[in-house]
Amino acid sequence: xxxxxxxxxxxxxxxxxxxxxxxxxxxxxxxxxxxxxxxxxxxxxxxxxxxxxxxxxxxxxxxxxxxxxxxxxxxxxxxxxxxxxxxxxxxxxxxxxxxxxxxxxxxxxxxxxxxxxxxxxxxxxxxxxxxxxxxxxxxxxxxxxxxxxxxxxxxxxxxxxxxxxxxxxxxxxxxxxxxx
Amino acid sequence: xxxxxxxxxxxxxxxxxxxxxxxxxxxxxxxxxxxxxxxxxxxxxxxxxxxxxxxxxxxxxxxxxxxxxxxxxxxxxxxxxxxxxxxxxxxxxxxxxxxxxxxxxxxxxxxxxxxxxxxxxxxxxxxxxxxxxxxxxxxxxxxxxxxxxxxxxxxxxxxxxxxxxxxxxxxxxxxxxxxx
Numbered sequence: 001x002x003x004x005x006x007x008x009x010x011x012x013x014x015x016x017x018x019x020x021x022x023x024x025x026x027x028x029x030x031x032x033x034x035x036x037x038x039x040x041x042x043x044x045x046x047x048x049x050x051x052x053x054x055x056x057x058x059x060x061x062x063x064x065x066x067x068x069x070x071x072x073x074x075x076x077x078x079x080x081x082x083x084x085x086x087x088x089x090x091x092x093x094x095x096x097x098x099x100x101x102x103x104x105x106x107x108x109x110x111x112x113x114x115x116x117x118x119x120x121x122x123x124x125x126x127x128x129x130x131x132x133x134x135x136x137x138x139x140x141x142x143x144x145x146x147x148x149x150x151x152x153x154x155x156x157x158x159x160x161x162x163x164x165x166x167x168x169x170x171x172x173x174x175x176x177x178x179x180x
Numbered sequence: 181x182x183x184x185x186x187x188x189x190x191x192x193x194x195x196x197x198x199x200x201x202x203x204x205x206x207x208x209x210x211x212x213x214x215x216x217x218x219x220x221x222x223x224x225x226x227x228x229x230x231x232x233x234x235x236x237x238x239x240x241x242x243x244x245x246x247x248x249x250x251x252x253x254x255x256x257x258x259x260x261x262x263x264x265x266x267x268x269x270x271x272x273x274x275x276x277x278x279x280x281x282x283x284x285x286x287x288x289x290x291x292x293x294x295x296x297x298x299x300x301x302x303x304x305x306x307x308x309x310x311x312x313x314x315x316x317x318x319x320x321x322x323x324x325x326x327x328x329x330x331x332x333x334x335x336x337x338x339x340x341x342x343x344x345x346x347x348x349x350x351x352x353x354x355x356x357x358x359x360x
Contacts, residue, residue, distance in 0.1 A: 006328055106286075106333045135329065144324025148186055149315065153286045155333050 001083040002094060002173060004146045005105035007134055008112030008119070010156040010163055014105055015083045017167045023175075026071050028084035031064050038157035045125055049137050056141075059180060079175060087142035088149070101174050104150035108158055109135070181354060182265040182274060184326045185285035187314055188292030188299070190343060194285055195263045199348045203355075206251050208264035211244050225305055229317045236321075245273035252277060259355060267322035268329070270286040281354050284330035287337055289315070 003018075007012045015025045030054050036043050041051060055063050065085075072080050072094075085091060085102070094100050107115070113131050116124045125131040152170045157161050185191045185196075195205045212232050216223050221231060235243050245265075252260050252274075265271060265282070274280045287295070293311050296304045305311040332350045336343050 054358045061340070104286075106284075106328075106329045108333075109329055110331070139325045139328060142324075144322075144326075144328040145319045146324075148286075148319060148324040148327045149289055150286070151290070153288075153333065153335050155335065 001081045001101045001103060001171075002091060002146070003081055003083045003103050003105070004085045004143060004150065005150050006107075006109075006112060006126075006138060006143065006147075007131075008116040009105045009107045009113075011083050011105060013156075013160070013163060014103075014154065014167050015081065017164055018081050018171055021168070021171060021172070023079050024075050024077050025081045025083055026068050026075075028064050028068055028082060028090075029087070031067050037101050045130065045134050047132065050150075052141075060089065062093045065090040069093060069097055073139065078175065085146055086138060088145050089142070091146060101152065102146060102150045103152045103170060103174070104147040105154045105156050106147070107155070111157055181259065181261045181281045181283060181351075182271060182326070183261055183263045183285070184323060184330065186287075186289075186318060186323065186327070187311075188296040189285045189287045189305075190295075190334075191263050191285060191338070193336075193343060194283075194334065194347050197262065198261050198351055199342055201348070201351060203259050203261055203302045203351070204255050204257050205261045205263055206248050206255075207243050208248055208262060208266070208270075211247050225310065225314050226288060229314065230320070236243045241267065242273045243271050245270040249273060249277055265326055266318060268325050269322070271326060281332065282326060283328045283332045283334065283350060283354070284327045285336050286327070287335070291337055294328050 003011055003014060015027065019025050029048075032048055032055070033043055035055065036048060036051055039051075041047050052064070054104065068082055082094060085094070090174050091100060091102065109131075113125075113128060121150070152174065154163070154166050154170055156166075183191055183194060197205065199205050209352065212228055212235070213223055215235065216228060218232055219231075221227050226329070232244070232271060240246075248262055262274060265274070271280060271282065289311075293305075305314050332347050332354065334343070334350055
């Protein structure tokens with residue numbers, strides 16, 4: 001399964017809920033963050049964005065997906081969630097090794113900005129302008145196409161309890177269909 | 181207000197509900213269909229897609245939005261819904277003449293395909309391949325970016341009653357905020 005969504009929409013929280021369900025989770029952004037650590041690059045939004053584009057340009061659009069496929073194979077689990085899928089080319093890469101369902105999470109730009117401002121992770125935007133730039137960078141990679149073609153859409157505008165309820169509902173359904 | 185969504189997601193039904201609320205609706209696709217009629221072109225999905233691209237190439241990416249802005253001005257209404265917004269450039273065009281809220285409607289590709297197959301409008305796809313091609317054509321224009329940045333997301337996977345309930349909830353909220 002692939003999980004996609006704009007920055008601050010709630011991907012990390014959904015991943016935590018899914019992990020609690022016993023499903024292993026691979027985070028695509030971690031591959032970029034790992035690479036930044038190896039190269040000694042400070043993980044600011046700008047640096048990570050640049051590194052993501054550099055990796056893609058030098059090693060192909062699917063370089064991050066390919067590294068995740070290696071991790072999926074190591075896990076040897078029937079169901080895996082890959083968090084942070086950003087393009088249809090990446091989805092295709094995962095389709096080569098199994099059935100893929102796309103789950104998208106959506107929050108309004110206003111909600112996402114407020115959330116990211118509170119979160120303050122090193123790569124989170126410091127202003128509305130930086131937030132807009134990051135959104136456009138993600139959209140340039142093709143994340144909007146993945147969101148628009150999602151098999152399941154989770155709206156995250158309410159409480160954590162609401163998100164938990166909706167996430168369990170969606171993932172139980174996906175698992176059920178997979179067994180059927 | 182702008183309404184966006186992939187083909188078969190339920191834009192037309194939402195527009196009907198919104199019209200019943202007394203809000204005037206302008207359909208962007210009608211501008212392309214009108215132009216096809218004037219030129220004597222048969223309104224197949226392929227022809228309308230080609231014409232849309234031709235209009236944009238010859239007269240600018242915002243040609244359809246600009247024609248809609250003229251229609252909005254004629255209406256002289258405080259709130260107008262523009263159905264079928266497909267790019268952020270179009271959204272910007274509407275922002276020039278007033279406040280814009282983006283409402284997106286989402287259904288899974290499977291649901292949308294089943295719906296379109298049943299609908300059988302002249303420009304509806306005849307096969308899964310034609311359906312996929314039309315999706316990609318819309319995504320190439322930039323519809324995925326507009327969906328991903330929506331202020332409100334309506335999920336349309338249930339009954340018509342569900343859709344009506346959700347639509348009224350979302351549009352009442354938008355109108356309320358507009359008055360506040």
